[in-house]
Amino acid sequence: MPRNQFQRMIFALITVVITVHLFVFYNLYFIPKVELGCVYDGAYIFGIHFPVWGVLLAEFVCAYTLEVLMGSPCSFKLACRVFDPRKSHPMIFESAIICATVGIMCPAMSLLATFLYYDYSQFAFWNFCATYLCTVLKNFPLAFFSQLFFIQPLVRTLFKLLLRKDIARQTELLAQQNAMPVGETFGN
Secondary structure, three states, X not given: OOOOHHHHHHHHHHHHHHHHHHHHHHHHHOOOHHHHOEEOOEEEEOOEEEEHHHHHHHHHHHHHHHHHHHHHHHHHHHHHHHOOOOOOOHHHHHHHHHHHHXXXXXXXXXHHHHHHHOOHHHOXXXXXXXXXXXXXXXXXXXXXXXXXXXXXXXXXXXXXXXXXXXXXXXXXXXXXXXXXXXXXXXXX
């Protein structure tokens, strides 16, 4: 688990890179194209055709911003409301964070996708709402199961590999702090 802001940013970056690729290709190629105005060589964003790399870049920027500003902090707070991180098994607490993140990010990113890719030439409010609801319902099962069983285990493994020296140093410092008697200071 990330322990400082730098580690949280790296963890979010790895998560978003994997997740955005999965969902852009899932939404562009596997969900019927009528709903979001998508085509096989990219998508229309506000009526302008973007190639797949442009769609990936736009989604990445939006997803990373949402994850850092809203997803991670809110999901941690929600998980803490249900489980105490000091008393709960780490696997249960991490699973609660993943479930809360999916519960926050899937509707938020589905709204963003609907907003970006909607065919505004035939705009109707109720049609927009129905498209949004369909997008959430189609994305949620993939988001939940892929995050819980594939993406987050992969992200945690990559995170540990990339920051193993930093994590080892923090673990060593924590062990030294726990070994020091309460009244003892560094100057004594």
